[in-house]
Amino acid sequence: MMMIQLLMFHLKKMMTRKYFHFSDLEECTQGMWAIVRGDQRKINSENAASLMRNSQLFKKHMMSALTLWPNSCLHNLSAEAVNKIAWLGHAGCFLGVGSPEENTRVGWHLLSPNDQAEANKVAAEVLEQWELANKQKEQLELF
Numbered sequence: 001m002m003m004i005q006l007l008m009f010h011l012k013k014m015m016t017r018k019y020f021h022f023s024d025l026e027e028c029t030q031g032m033w034a035i036v037r038g039d040q041r042k043i044n045s046e047n048a049a050s051l052m053r054n055s056q057l058f059k060k061h062m063m064s065a066l067t068l069w070p071n072s073c074l075h076n077l078s079a080e081a082v083n084k085i086a087w088l089g090h091a092g093c094f095l096g097v098g099s100p101e102e103n104t105r106v107g108w109h110l111l112s113p114n115d116q117a118e119a120n121k122v123a124a125e126v127l128e129q130w131e132l133a134n135k136q137k138e139q140l141e142l143f
Contacts, residue, residue: 018074026069027076032094032101041103048099048107052089052119061096062088062126068095077130085123092123 022028036044051058066073069091076087093104111119 027072044099044103045106047097048093048104049110062092065091
């Protein structure tokens, strides 16, 4: 009985936070946090907004982050204090159209409330897939 209770405790427990040095985070080494100003900032923002309006393509690029950026995903998506939906959106826009995080935030404000809700919904689906896969992996590591 004690073993079952212990197992249930571990299954209910939130995922253990994973940490990486910034030099090991793909998002940092590839430039998601670059500062881009001027005309290119406007182009990036408009491209990010266009991508976020295309649910299928946006989802495809967020899904690619799950495989192309394993360290960044573990670091950000296992953290309670990170806005995981926003982070996935930033990653998808960077991988999809090369828009750095700050430019993508500007692009977000170019979307209608309906477009924002749809983009959040698609990002939540990607997050759910990642969490399910990683919780299963973590549970297997318990044994």
